[in-house]
Amino acid sequence: MTHPYIPNAEPGVRAEMLAAVGAASVEDLYADIPEGLRLRRPLDLPAPLASEQELVAHMRALLARNVDTTQVLSFLGHGCYPHHVPAVCDEVNGRSEFLTAYAGEPYEDHGRFQAIFEYVSMMAELLEMDVVNVPTYDGHQAAGTAIRMAARYTGRSRALVSGAVSADRMSKLRDFLGHDIDLVVAPVGPDGEIGEVEIDETYAAIYLETPNVYGVVETRGRELADLAHAAGALLVVSADPISLGVLAPPASYGADIACGDIQSLGMHQNYGGGQAGYIATRDEERLVAEFPSRLFGIAPTTVPGEYGFGDVFYDRTSFALREEGKEWVGTAAALWGITAGVYLALMGPQGMREIGETILARTRYAMDRLAEAGATVPHSGSVHFREFTIEVPSCDALLAVLREHGILGGVRLDDRTLLVCVTELHSKDDIDRLAAAVREGLA
């Protein structure tokens, strides 16, 4: 049988083509591979499910062994967030013209260039910054690159990193930066914000997150910007864009580089596969020069009034310069950028404000209800967005009780600290249900 995925495996056409290239068999074409390297047995793989129907049955059985967050009530966040994904986002990123395209030129792929240009442009409005990159892999990578950009920009090799970041992100930063940038971790204050810090002229950057790993909204951004700038360093702020309809964008309090993950803007949780990173700066040539990512710009065509697009300052990149480029560029997460653009266009300024207000209010409501239910809620005087911690005698014991109620109660940060995530998807009833179960679990 000719496999449906391989048209020229059909014996007749194969013979024709072999004749055309003057080969007796495909073996001839492999002549350069020494015999010693040849695998002279079939690969040891499971028997194929050649019919689509059998493949579907097999996959369906595997998927049936997952329980997803539409089947239980989940309060899990910690870097991957449950938000409503408008159907139009899925419709657009499912269009095969976008899904199966890659790296065509600005003509036959005009649509891709425009869609991504619009994404970066909408992010720019949200961030109040003029330069935003074509997405990188995720918020971890964006943070690492942003700090590295600051180091290159300042010519320095030390950075102050907020202690209120996740262990995973810290692991990534250590791996990505640790070999040539000295990372100094700032303390966390009793209010859950970054604590008192000092820097000197050896520092390239202060790196801050808001809301931070505890869901606390940092309020001293302006102060930290002044501190950084006084030392000739940059302020790098990682902010979730879904908060920026209500929270001040980093640029407004002096941040030089903003970064973060855009998974909240229209990507499903995807078992962690929906992440994508953004990096933004002001339009300053020296800073722009430090982006490793592609930047798409608008450009005129030979027809007056017509727009085309192209790469801005391509000769920064590793595509152009190999190891002399800035870090590297390659396939990252463009489709998620397009999707985030669709999301922002659907939401508009009103939607972004409202979703921010709803999340703020429900987060606070959940904090209050869980405190009433007997949990200790640290940092309760601070502003929280979407996440907060509770302290309980035993996370494991509490989570087990919640499981019995069909609730995934949160992410266990340590034995006694649970991180609870509340978004617009969690109705008042859902939160009340959690509170009741927590009360039972703590009783």
Place this chain on the structure above:
Amino acid sequence: MTHPYIPNAEPGVRAEMLAAVGAASVEDLYADIPEGLRLRRPLDLPAPLASEQELVAHMRALLARNVDTTQVLSFLGHGCYPHHVPAVCDEVNGRSEFLTAYAGEPYEDHGRFQAIFEYVSMMAELLEMDVVNVPTYDGHQAAGTAIRMAARYTGRSRALVSGAVSADRMSKLRDFLGHDIDLVVAPVGPDGEIGEVEIDETYAAIYLETPNVYGVVETRGRELADLAHAAGALLVVSADPISLGVLAPPASYGADIACGDIQSLGMHQNYGGGQAGYIATRDEERLVAEFPSRLFGIAPTTVPGEYGFGDVFYDRTSFALREEGKEWVGTAAALWGITAGVYLALMGPQGMREIGETILARTRYAMDRLAEAGATVPHSGSVHFREFTIEVPSCDALLAVLREHGILGGVRLDDRTLLVCVTELHSKDDIDRLAAAVREGLA
């Protein structure tokens, strides 16, 4: 809030437009509707779920109250069949260019015309007939229209209808034809085929189904064609196209009109919403004139070698002639026609043969296993395709036992007769599982 579905509900634009039409309010535009007819209260409808998120939650809760056939093992058929739907079928009919288009002209909707022309052309190959209609609603309607076509063609008003058709179809035929066509029901033979029949010169048609309601493949098609033709009547045969990779097409044994339902060719079961009907004839002007449906034909354009499409013999239709047209034409099931075309193109001649062979073999296997399990299997000497009946002491009692095993065992035709459907989706293991449960249920 301006509703996302109604752009001009935004108050500013609404005011602008009212000004442009010179109306003080929309009420002015309703001036022709007498006050006595005006509804001066809001409609009494459920509160809206204006946010998409709330709508999704509501619908998800409703859907959760269904148990679908991927969650249980279903042997239900009887007019709506579980077959594998290749993903490409869904991909194509989900393309919004097809899904949201309607009745454009052959230029801007060239794609629709070509796709439907190709569907009818592939059906024509399967049926060995030259004329196939743009789909009508379903197999019931196709059967009714086919008999009516025969009546108009012959100028007679009596038809012999096989008794081996479903009660539902008979109900439809009686409603649709009964007021002016005399329907004589033929007996069913002990082998499950149509029994001995006679007709005279008052008959317009013999109507036969194969496989029939019992899953029995009729073997005397040629004989019935000769009988019909000898009396100046037509032979109308309803055949499921999914069987025609292995079974002889009606035209090959002399049928004048073929008809049936194409749901098997790439449509999901859709709780009965995936039906669509086909009607086919030879290319004889008088017969073509009796089609009520649209027929799409290929036509040259001003550019040599270029194909366009258009309506064949449009002046038969009710669009053109109102009540003087043949029955009526309107929106029916075009997208399912396109989908069936995709299905046939994916399957090709090999695939159609193989699926037929697989279904034949598994049907027979199931008959044998259920007989072994203690069920009486009538018509077991006949060829069955996809369906067969078993006789048991009590259908209800047996079905209840099967339900406990997560099996929907079949469609209850009467207290003691159960119709079992087996397709390529039912593996040998599935059939063995059914047989074991039946054995238990009959023990």
Place this chain on the structure above:
Amino acid sequence: WDEPIIFEQSRPGRRGVAVPAAGVPAVELPASVRRAEPPRLPEMSQLHVLRHYVRLSQENLGVDQAIAVGQGTCTMKYSPKVNDRFVNDPRIAELHPLQPEDTVQGVLEIYWRLERMLAEISGMHRVSLQPASGSAAIYANVAMIRAYHASRGEAEQRDQVITTMFSHPSNAACAKAAGYEVITLLPDENGYPDIEALRAAAGPRTAALLITNPEDTGIFNPRIEEFVRIVHEAGGLACYDQANANGLLGVTRAADAGFDLCHFNLHKTFSTPHACGGPAAGASCVSEALAPFLPSPTVEFDGEGYRLDDDRPLSVGKMRPFLGVTPNVVRAYAWIMALGADGLREVAETAVLNNNYLMRKVLDIPGAGAHWDRNRLEQVRYSWQGLFEETGVHSEEIGVRAADFGVHYWTSHHPFLVPEPFTLEPTESYSKEDLDEYATILAHVADEARRDPEFVKGAPYNQTIHKIDPASLDDPKQWSPTWRAYTRKHLT
């Protein structure tokens, strides 16, 4: 794309999808039923089948691509994407219609709730969602009318149905298919159906009046109550074609004007997608007196659960297989739920405002007109008669040329009582900017027609194909309704 006919892309031995082998002993077929020759279907790999259809799809224009105001009477509105998600869920897509009722409570509840909502919107007592389309709903209504009269012993006597010329042709055609003699009322000099003609026609032979209002012209008949009364007094029933109810939601209801039956098209007013011409869905709504005749089964609710009732001796029986076109029932339900009473009213008002706004723009184009200077609700049947007289360019040619600019219209139904017609229905889905753009394109093409009629007659210039020569389509010797026929007649 210059995409060949699919048969031209076939190469023996290739395939698009594989089928599992039986895995059990094969069955030998007797020669009398065995297929002799394999069907000459195309043989292509999966990507190539997909690519072919994706390219064809790109040569098609739906609501999601273009400003589709040109298919008047069709209510080309936005069909929300989220509603498709519900339909594609296996808990709809993979339900068998004969499953036990306890396994389909969710879908039965949707049917029930949509029925109740449509009953409220129409003012009627019960609703059947079984009809497969608007025309099928008209047919179902006619079938119920016949059953009603039969139940009173008047089936033979009442053998006439009255309709109007600007009611959708399916009213006349379905009545005829059901065996009725059809009497068609022409418009009077005001553009309304002629009430005197109705009085003359109504009588003991009258089974029913089948009438659209507003008619395809967009004009609301203010004497509609009187029409109903005249027919009722003659012993007939009044049946309202509400295929185009988009301007009336929450404004006026069929029951309030005294109608006994009406129908809706879910794929028009209630936003289910048109799908290149179906699957559609119709709703037949009836008064309490007609309810016993509704198609079977009905969905019933006992306060706890939903069940199907098939034991209805007066029922007209089955209109189609199973309960209805479920995907569209689900979509229509979700659409109403997303809007609610205020939203539906806003739909109607906006549809009417959009139509009146566009009318102003269109009537400003020299050569465009609309018969009868009346208010219009949700659509207008316009005429290019003025332009035709000046330029010799037909409405159809204007429409084809407009398609070069990414919009289009169709020329409506025969007979062309309005000469050189085109019917625009902007619905609530389009923005003011869309309407401005549409009118600008029409004005541009009209201007082209005036300056260079032959150029417009030669259109299209910017489409997949060029001007079609339709001569062969009506010639039995040449017509080719399938590739098989074409091959035989033209390629051999």
Place this chain on the structure above:
Amino acid sequence: WDEPIIFEQSRPGRRGVAVPAAGVPAVELPASVRRAEPPRLPEMSQLHVLRHYVRLSQENLGVDQAIAVGQGTCTMKYSPKVNDRFVNDPRIAELHPLQPEDTVQGVLEIYWRLERMLAEISGMHRVSLQPASGSAAIYANVAMIRAYHASRGEAEQRDQVITTMFSHPSNAACAKAAGYEVITLLPDENGYPDIEALRAAAGPRTAALLITNPEDTGIFNPRIEEFVRIVHEAGGLACYDQANANGLLGVTRAADAGFDLCHFNLHKTFSTPHACGGPAAGASCVSEALAPFLPSPTVEFDGEGYRLDDDRPLSVGKMRPFLGVTPNVVRAYAWIMALGADGLREVAETAVLNNNYLMRKVLDIPGAGAHWDRNRLEQVRYSWQGLFEETGVHSEEIGVRAADFGVHYWTSHHPFLVPEPFTLEPTESYSKEDLDEYATILAHVADEARRDPEFVKGAPYNQTIHKIDPASLDDPKQWSPTWRAYTRKHLT
């Protein structure tokens, strides 16, 4: 479509989707964190957002639309539609990555089974599916190389990485980003990487050799085992860039040539879609000696269930958040399951045959050439140098003009060691007829270039837009990487 920038379609007050109100008391934000001005995002109804993006999508060409053999090194193969269905299932799409292990056994099994299959395909011991892309996998491999040398106390000493000029630029770039000095080997006169240069470079400072084979030229380096040996003898590790393994599946394996590490791109060889440039997915495959350094967590199977292991003291840690790009892991798994061992081998053989067939056709075009008269496996880097010398038309211009015919190519990576390059990689997905059509178009354009070079230089003529003036893109005063910047610089 002449589709405006989305900001130009905004009208205040409109919206595309509604957000539920909080339903609980609002929170007052302190001024220090409250946003002062609403963001200037577009305001549009839902249909209009959708239509905008649908139109943009139609201005884009993917594998499902066009003959995408022109993106050599990218392995633009068919990504089966059915695999997308699995990914869109809520039981993948709606899984949170930190759910308890017992609720994600299905997805963990997929990770585990795909790891085992890739281990067999590469001959390696363990595999990490965490890297977000091919480049990220290279980086992960470099990180493991560093960790390995560090574990042996040689981190400081081994500060050089060797690569080749026709290895993908990310090998050089990732090594540099990880702090290594990069030594790049140029091809010798036969088109192979210069083995003498390698001998000269390898030594106590060598951390690793990062090498692609076949290189981007499509030429397989038959001395690859010797390359590995030289590096091993110098104490370095050998790391195989198998981003383009499509011609080698089941033919030869990284481990068999002695490599310590390799990586695959799931979005190339294993068919996950390219998605306009990601999300992609990489797989880092390592020998037993390197396994302790793999990113965390790993998926482990105890014979009964699957669990995540995060307690791995030598691990390089997190390469990205969570376990990996799950949708692509699922697709790659399904793709391999649909093919099996024989199918993968058939993929490889067909990809190589297709490439050689196309090469014959392309080299028949006057003006087209390929450096080094060597066998090629799955792709060829060609050159239009001959045509350029004759006509002055650049390769890029040929590619743009080819796009007018619905196909295209890209001009590959800098530096253009092959002058006027273009790289074609037909994969196994395209038919002979596709390859013929592609070659015919190239021949046609080359002929055009010969007859009328200025015409070709003026292309495109049949695209959404016309020839772009790129001058502003490299000028800081003019460049406009966002609409915000454009508005400020050019519209005010």
